Amino acid sequence: MTCFLITSLFSQSSVNDYKYVIVPNKYDFLKENDQYQLNSLSKFLFEKYGFTALMQGSDYPQDLNSNRCLAMNADVFKDSGMFTTKLKIILNDCNDKLIYESEIGTSRDKEYKVAYTKALRNAFESLETVNYAYAPSDNALAISATAGAADSESEEIKELKQQIQQLESEKNQGVVSSPGTSPSGAAIAVPAAAVTTAAVVNESKAPTSSETKGFNKVLYAQAIENGYQLVDSTPKVLYKVRKTNLKDVFLVEGKSAIIFKKGDNWVVEFYESNILRQEVLNIKF
Template sequence: MKTKFLSLLVMCLVAGSLFAQTNLNAYKYVIVPNKYDFLKEKDQYQLNSLTQFLFEKYGFTALKEGEAYPDDLVKNRCLALKSDAMKDPGLFKTKLTVELKDCNDAVVYTTKVGESREKDFYRAYTEALRDAFTDIEALNYKYEPNLAATTTTTTVVAATNTNQEIQELKNEIQALKEKEAQQAASVAVVPVVAAEKVETAKEAKTMEAEVKEVMNSVLYAQEIENGYQLVDATPKVVYKITKTAQPNLYMVNGENAIIYKKGDTWLIEFNTSEGTKQKELNIKF
């Protein structure tokens, strides 16, 4: 019975390791912070530099926080994991754990607790960190891009439907203009007819303005690498957005903003010095 239990435990550990490896292999980069919360200074005891070195040693592409990031990472921050090291309490031992989070701050991997009995802080922290990294080493990490199947059918159909709606509005405007011309040619010119002409002209101008507003407000989603570019009827690229791990949530490239769907409505949310601001968007995917 004891042998069966030990065998089951080993199988669970192996399965957990393989699952973690598969998850981490989908990420191309690891971002290492410049300072850990449990230390007072940046890269104190060279612990952050050692973290970057160890990630590189075990196959990762490690970047320091704030440095110039590669173009693909700038376009898609979800290609990177954010690393952190945390100190566990202990009287006679220095204990450190390494944690990895995705672009949504969800923890995707945590190492074992690395330990050291050294009294010197420099040696204790580096030894505990190296001990924690034995779990990272065991993963045998290798980057494997996770390509999702995409289709443009929905975008084309949505754009076609919108164009039809705009054309119908144009046809109505033309019909109103023709009606106005017929009334102008009428022999019996009375105040009532004149009033109708004025009203008809107002209606035509109003509907024409509505058409222009519809054409200017609709943004068409055109698929690009790792996301979409949103263009108006000009066509002009208004926003470039990058996919995230969450459905219907996108990062806006070059701006401190996100675009997400709430119910049937698409919203863009900006972070400003005055707080968070929202604006409704008419997006056709």
């Protein structure tokens, strides 16, 4: 009991750092999404105790899309008991670090739905003493600022990808934009056949030798702040990359380039003399 009181007091000051709670669609001890309506009930009970609860995969607010660390991730665990159903609520942060653990809610009912519902409601009663009210700490505000910077980087990545899509579209139509411009300032269209220096990976065929010139050299990813440095066997640092809000997409420091996963390959994509190039990399994380 003493350990629990210490945990509760610590948690009371930390749950307030988080603006949202994300409730999963399914708990591990059950077989189906929202079985016995336990997940829906969890969302309802979080809101009853003052939290802003969201179901996993729903339309998240813009600030949460930009910074997932504004939310705690909820879970419910079932403790073993021969004649008693025992459930407890867990709240973890975006790095899977424990923020809060409730008291165990119990029920001796034999029917599963009744037993799970009663045990869950009993476990949620622990939150009544938390008196939750969102009040971000200085550390949480710093995390938000960092996420805002990462969001700006993601805008740059979006622009790069838009340029990539435009070039591919123009190539498919038979023309691409030349680095030169007309007197009016518009890009000059030239036959796509004349553009031979752009190396684009085609997923339906094996990469060419020019595209895979970096593949034979193994690069090892070493974790650094907000990303990785990619070193060869010497070891020499060839790239420093920073994480973004996009899955498997990294921004290359000091270059107008991104590294992203395409199929089973890692690809560095960059502009050279206004021409888009791609190179397959052999990266070991």
